[in-house]
Amino acid sequence: MAGTTKPVFVITGAAGSGKTTVAKYLKDTYQMAKVITHTTRAPRPGEVDGVDYYFESPTSIKDRHLLERVEYDGHLYGSSYEGLEAGWAKHPADVIVLDTAGALTYHQALGDQAVVIFLTVSNPQTLAKRIKERGDQLDAVKSRLTSNEYRRDQSLPDYLKGIAHVIVNDDWAQTTQSLDALVAQVAPGVVQSS
Numbered sequence: 111m112a113g114t115t116k117p118v119f120v121i122t123g124a125a126g127s128g129k130t131t132v133a134k135y136l137k138d139t140y141q142m143a144k145v146i147t148h149t150t151r152a153p154r155p156g157e158v159d160g161v162d163y164y165f166e167s168p169t170s171i172k173d174r175h176l177l178e179r180v181e182y183d184g185h186l187y188g189s190s191y192e193g194l195e196a197g198w199a200k201h202p203a204d205v206i207v208l209d210t211a212g213a214l215t216y217h218q219a220l221g222d223q224a225v226v227i228f229l230t231v232s233n234p235q236t237l238a239k240r241i242k243e244r245g246d247q248l249d250a251v252k253s254r255l256t257s258n259e260y261r262r263d264q265s266l267p268d269y270l271k272g273i274a275h276v277i278v279n280d281d282w283a284q285t286t287q288s289l290d291a292l293v294a295q296v297a298p299g300v301v302q303s304s
């Protein structure tokens with residue numbers, strides 16, 4: 111399927127575990143291309159169309175040529191193969207943020223070219239605290255914290271055992287050390303830019 115051997119780092123984990131923060135770190139530190147995905151959920155304060163997501167209507171998302179699509183907390187999300195290819199064309203690696211079902215689909219489609227990172231925290235209460243502090247609207251926070259998908263992605267699902275690299279994102283300095291060690295191990299050609 112892939113016309114390149116460059117990797118895609120797939121960042122997954124529960125809401126609030128730090129997926130977006132980690133993706134930004136890999137983009138800024140290693141010049142990875144952040145693959146922007148599509149969603150029908152409403153933008154959060156500060157989110158920009160075409161930067162954080164392509165924000166879609168339930169009708170417009172159906173017209174997209176998507177590699178995979180999931181429903182999460184009542185909204186549709188999906189990513190395109192063109193997005194991956196565009197990133198690989200100009201960058202040493204891609205980074206994409208997906209739910210755990212999407213992470214499995216990527217690993218099935220791309221094998222070890224998809225480097226799956228599952229983020230977690232030692233205390234589950236940290237997740238709710240971070241989501242609230244992030245400034246999400248109260249009804250969105252409630253819906254997210256009671257969704258089946260949130261519960262599912264709180265701990266490493268069986269289907270990602272043996273596939274995902276687990277990083278505990280309690281302390282940011284430790285997280286960046288773990289990320290740097292992982293990139294050096296699995297993609298030694300992808301180096302930090304000065």
Ligand SMILES: Nc1nc2c(ncn2[C@@H]2O[C@H](COP(=O)(O)OP(=O)(O)O)[C@@H](O)[C@H]2O)c(=O)[nH]1
Nearest residue numbers: 125126147148180182187188189207208209212
């Ligand atoms: N499978 C899949 N999951 C996606 C896609 N885009 C975003 N997600 C996931 O959808 C879930 C909800 O994302 P979001 O509404 O931004 O909430 P967050 O987890 O609090 O950042 C997260 O697990 C994302 O990783 C996609 O294109 N495909």
Ligand SMILES: Nc1ncnc2c1ncn2[C@@H]1O[C@H](COP(=O)(O)OP(=O)(O)O)[C@@H](O)[C@H]1O
Nearest residue numbers: 125126127128129130131240244279280281282
């Ligand atoms: N190690 C950390 N320590 C403290 N706060 C963090 C850490 N990692 C991320 N955060 C903060 O937690 C909130 C949720 O992180 P975010 O990356 O948006 O999570 P996700 O994309 O998984 O929902 C953000 O406000 C982010 O700045």
